[in-house]
Amino acid sequence: MLQVENVTIGYGKTEVVHNISFHVKKGEIITILGANGAGKSTILNTIVGLHQAKEGSIRFQDKEISKARPDQLVQNGMRLVPEGRQIFPQHTVMENILLGAYIEKNAKKIHSRLHSIFERFPRLEERKNQMGGTLSGGEQQMLAIARALMTEPSLLILDEPSLGLAPIIVGEVFALLKQISSSGVTVLLVEQMANSALKISDRAYVLETGRIVLEGRGEEIRNNADIAKAYLGNV
Amino acid sequence: MQEIVTALANGSIYALMALAIGIIYSTTQIINFAHGSVIMIGAMTSYWLLSIFHMNYFTAILLAVLINIILSMVIYKVSVEKLGDLTQNSSWIVTLFGAGIILDNTARILFGTEPKAYPFLFDGHVISIFGTKIMIHEMMMILVAVIIGVLYQIVIQKTNFGRAVRAVSFRPDTARIMGIRSNRIVLMCFAISGAVAAISGALIAPITFASYTMTYSVGIKAFAAALIGGLGNTKGAFIGGISLGLIEGIASMIVPGGLKDAISFLIMIIVIIVLPGGILSAKLFTKGELKTEKI
Numbered sequence: 001m002l003q004v005e006n007v008t009i010g011y012g013k014t015e016v017v018h019n020i021s022f023h024v025k026k027g028e029i030i031t032i033l034g035a036n037g038a039g040k041s042t043i044l045n046t047i048v049g050l051h052q053a054k055e056g057s058i059r060f061q062d063k064e065i066s067k068a069r070p071d072q073l074v075q076n077g078m079r080l081v082p083e084g085r086q087i088f089p090q091h092t093v094m095e096n097i098l099l100g101a102y103i104e105k106n107a108k109k110i111h112s113r114l115h116s117i118f119e120r121f122p123r124l125e126e127r128k129n130q131m132g133g134t135l136s137g138g139e140q141q142m143l144a145i146a147r148a149l150m151t152e153p154s155l156l157i158l159d160e161p162s163l164g165l166a167p168i169i170v171g172e173v174f175a176l177l178k179q180i181s182s183s184g185v186t187v188l189l190v191e192q193m194a195n196s197a198l199k200i201s202d203r204a205y206v207l208e209t210g211r212i213v214l215e216g217r218g219e220e221i222r223n224n225a226d227i228a229k230a231y232l233g234n235v
Numbered sequence: 236m237q238e239i240v241t242a243l244a245n246g247s248i249y250a251l252m253a254l255a256i257g258i259i260y261s262t263t264q265i266i267n268f269a270h271g272s273v274i275m276i277g278a279m280t281s282y283w284l285l286s287i288f289h290m291n292y293f294t295a296i297l298l299a300v301l302i303n304i305i306l307s308m309v310i311y312k313v314s315v316e317k318l319g320d321l322t323q324n325s326s327w328i329v330t331l332f333g334a335g336i337i338l339d340n341t342a343r344i345l346f347g348t349e350p351k352a353y354p355f356l357f358d359g360h361v362i363s364i365f366g367t368k369i370m371i372h373e374m375m376m377i378l379v380a381v382i383i384g385v386l387y388q389i390v391i392q393k394t395n396f397g398r399a400v401r402a403v404s405f406r407p408d409t410a411r412i413m414g415i416r417s418n419r420i421v422l423m424c425f426a427i428s429g430a431v432a433a434i435s436g437a438l439i440a441p442i443t444f445a446s447y448t449m450t451y452s453v454g455i456k457a458f459a460a461a462l463i464g465g466l467g468n469t470k471g472a473f474i475g476g477i478s479l480g481l482i483e484g485i486a487s488m489i490v491p492g493g494l495k496d497a498i499s500f501l502i503m504i505i506v507i508i509v510l511p512g513g514i515l516s517a518k519l520f521t522k523g524e525l526k527t528e529k530i
C-alpha cells in the first residue's frame with residue numbers, strides 16, 4: 001500500500017533522514033521506533049505532503065506521491081494524526097470533527113460518519129459543544145483520531161499517539177488502534193513507547209539518527225532485549 | 236450631535252478598512268501594505284464608473300468590488316504566494332509595498348492628480364432626527380459597516396469556510412492535513428479583503444475627495460484602526476475604527492484642523508505602547524480566555 005524507497009529528507013542544507021526504505025502492506029500495523037530527533041516526524045510529514053523529500057520515491061496505492069499536496073492525499077485515503085494531537089483548541093469538539101471532514105461535500109456521508117464516530121467515542125458526543133482546548137489529553141487524542149476517521153481513510157498514520165498520556169490511557173489508545181485496524185484500516189505508527197506499540201504491530205522498523213538500523217516482526221523485536229537496549233535505550 | 240454622527244460614520248468606515256486588514260492578517264500573519272492602495276483603487280474606479288460612464292451608484296460599486304477582488308487576488312498570487320513560507324522570510328514587506336506603489340502610480344496616470352468631488356449617496360440628502368440634521372450618506376456608512384461586520388462574523392463562526400479560515404489562522408499545517416488548501420483559503424481572504432476595501436473606499440470618498448493620494452490620507456487610518464483594535468482581531472477592528480473616528484471627531488473640535496491627524500496618531504501610538512495587542516487585549520476583556528491546548 002505504501003512504498004518508501006531510498007528517501008532522503010532535510011531542512012535547508014542539513015540532511016536528517018538518509019536514504020531510507022520501508023513499506024507498509026494493506027491491513028498491516030507497522031511501527032517505526034526511534035528516539036527523540038531520530039527523524040520520525042520528518043518522515044511522516046514528508047509522506048503526507050507537508051514536507052518534500054530531497055531524493056527518493058514514495059508510492060501510495062501504486063501511485064508516485066512524493067510531489068502530492070496534503071489535500072490530494074487526504075482525498076486518496078491517507079490521514080495523519082499529528083504529533084501532539086494538534087486539535088484546534090478554540091474550535092468546539094464538533095467543529096474539530098467537521099474540519100476533519102472538510103473535503104467531504106456529501107452531507108449524508110458526513111452525517112452517517114458522525115453517527116458512527118459518536119458511537120465509538122461517546123465521550124466526544126457528550127462534549128461536542130465544548131471547546132477542544134478544554135478536553136483532557138486523552139480526550140484530545142481521541143478527538144484527533146476521530147477527526148482523521150471522518151474521511152474513512154485506508155491508511156491511518158499516527159505520530160506518537162501515546163505522547164504525554166498516562167499508561168492506562170495509552171492502553172486505551174492502542175486498543176482503539178487495534179480495533180480500527182481490524183475494521184480494515186492500514187496503520188502506520190511512530191513511537192518511542194516501544195513495548196505497547198510492538199504488542200499490536202505486525203512489523204516494526206527501528207530508526208536511529210535518520211537511518212533504519214533494524215527491521216523485523218513486532219514480537220521478534222519486542223522479545224529481543226539486546227536489540228531493544230542497543231537501539232531504543234529504555235523500553 | 237451632528238459631529239458625533241459624523242465621527243461614528245467615519246469610524247465605521249475605518250472599522251471596515253481595519254477589518255479588511257485583519258482578514259488577511261489573521262490567516263497569514265502578514266500586514267497587507269498595499270491595502271491603502273486597494274482602498275484608493277476602489278474609490279477611483281467607482282468614481283470613474285459613476286461620473287464617466289454615468290452608471291448608477293449600485294452598479295458602479297458592484298463593479299468596483301469585482302475589480303478589487305480580482306486585483307487583490309493578483310496581489311496575493313504575485314506578491315505573496317510566490318514567496319513560499321511566510322514565516323521564513325519577510326520579503327512580503329517589500330513586495331506588498333511595491334505593489335502599492337505600482338497601483339498608486341498607475342492610478343495617478345489613469346485618473347490624474349486632481350482630487351475629484353465624489354457624489355454622496357442620495358445626492359447628499361439630509362434628514363432631521365430629533366432636531367439634528369444628519370446626512371443619509373453618513374447613516375448608510377454606519378449601516379453598511381454594521382451589516383458587513385455582522386455578516387463576516389456569521390460566516391466566520393457558522394460556515395464551513397469560516398471554520399477553515401479559523402483553522403488556517405491558528406495552525407496552517409494542521410489545517411492542511413485536514414485536506415484544507417490553506418493557500419486557497421488565504422486567496423479567498425484576499426478577495427474578501429479587496430471587496431470590503433472597495434466598499435469602504437467608495438463610501439469615504441465623498442468626504443475625503445477621490446484622489447490617488449487616498450492611499451496615504453485614508454489608507455494610513457486603516458492601519459491605525461487595525462492596530463488600535465488589535466491586529467488580526469476582526470471584532471477589535473470595529474472597536475479600533477470607531478475609537479479612531481471618535482478621537483478624530485473630538486480632536487477636530489479642540490485643536491486646529493491641521494493637527495487632527497497628528498492627535499489621532501499620537502493616541503494610536505499611546506494605545507500601542509500601553510496595549511500592544513490592541514484595546515481588546517486589555518485585562519477587562521480577556522477574562523476566561525482559552526489558552527492553548529494540553530500536550
Ligand SMILES: Nc1ncnc2c1ncn2[C@@H]1O[C@H](COP(=O)(O)OP(=O)(O)OP(=O)(O)O)[C@@H](O)[C@H]1O
Nearest residue numbers: 011016034035036037038039040041042043083192
Ligand atoms: N522544521 C525544521 N527545521 C529544521 N530542522 C528540523 C525541523 N524539524 C525537525 N528538524 C530536525 O530534524 C531532526 C529530526 O526531527 P524529527 O522531528 O523528525 O524527530 P522525531 O524523531 O520526530 O523526534 P521526536 O521524538 O522528538 O518527535 C532533528 O534533529 C530536528 O532538529
Ligand SMILES: [Mg+2]
Nearest residue numbers: 040041042083
Ligand atoms: Mg516527532
